[in-house]
Every structure is written in C-alpha cells, then in structure tokens.
Amino acid sequence: MTAPYALYYWPIPFRGQIIRVILAYADVAWCEADWEEVGALKERSIGDLPYPFMAPPLLEDREAGRWISQLPAITMYLGRMHGLSRVPDTELRLVCDASDILVEITRGHGAQMWDRAAWDDFVAVRLPRWMGLHERLVIDEALDAGEIDLSQLILTGLWHNMVRCLPGLRPVLAAHAPTVAALVDRVAQTSRVAALFATWDDGPARYCAGEIEASILDMLEGKEDI
16 A cells, blocks of 8 residues: 655654654654655756755655645644644744754754854753743643644654754753653653654664764764864
C-alpha cells in the first residue's frame, strides 16, 4: 500500500523533525526520500520540477494530489488535515519562530561556524530569550492544557528535538522554560512520537549534519577554537 504522504527532506532530524512529529502523532504513514533523491530533485530545472520549490522540506499529499513547500505551510496544512489545529494564529507564530530559531542556531544554515565568544553570547542571551518567549506564551495561552494539538507538536519538534540531539542545551531549556520543557517531554513520551525519536538514535547525524553540526558540538564539548 502506498503511503499517503511523501516527505522530501534530508535524512537528518533538524527542521524536518517538526513535520515528522506531526505525522507520527497523527498516525499516518509517510515515506521519505534519501540524500541522493532529495539532492537530485532540488537541482532539477524549474520546468522539470513536480512543484516549484527552492529547498526542502517538500511534502507530497498523494491522496489529494497536492504538493506543499516551506515548513510553516506544511505544518499548518497537516494541522488542518488531521484535526490538530486549535489556535491557528498561535500555531503559525510558533512554527515561524521555530524557523527563525533554527536559522540562528546554525548561524544562517552554516554561513558561519561558531566561535567561542559568539556561542557563549547566543546561549547566554538570544537562545534563553527565545525559550522565555515560548514559556510566556505557553502559560498565557494555556497551551499545555487539554489534548495534544498542533502547538504542542510544533514545540516538541523544535525544543525536545533540540535538547535530545544536543543534551548540553537541556539545562538551558529547563532554567528558562520549565513549563515548555515539561510539556515537550510529555508529548515526546507518547507512544508514536517516542517511536519516531527512537529511530534516530543511530542516525548518521545527531542534529543538523555537516560542518555546522560539528561546530555546535565543539562548543558544547568545550573544545578550543581551531
């Protein structure tokens, strides 16, 4: 039986994990392209693309005959399709925040590598502020109450994935966003989401792959700049 969804994203956790968490929790099947297929698709001419897009993630809804690109659009689409959306404005805000945070932690997706001064400033100021903003939002809007919904899944795909892949950042989340930390851990312990995360235990990349991942790990492990 053909899976109803196909996800075109690099086989690493990072940005695609938000989409995977939603699909897993919704209990729908999907298949994923490998490195070569994603790379080849991305390099096709515009006229040869199945759908005009710049870069992964790209989702194909085979049953509806639709393609969706860009993380926020894919996230909101899946929320609507599977009855997970409860507060659309907040959900869209959270997934847009997530996109910004992922750009920041990778310094523009690897445009620069981390050095000690920049990393220490990021972990002391910018990252805690993002965490604190989400802590305030969760408390103010009671996003941790009721059944698991799209907001909770977005937060899990962002924050639980980050501190799971980069455990050195877990104390930062616990200190600045304890409500968020408890929420995303609870969602991550649900059976299907837990099974999803377990599949990445022996993956080729811990978080975002490549030189920028190595740069982040160097900072977390206290290695001297080269």
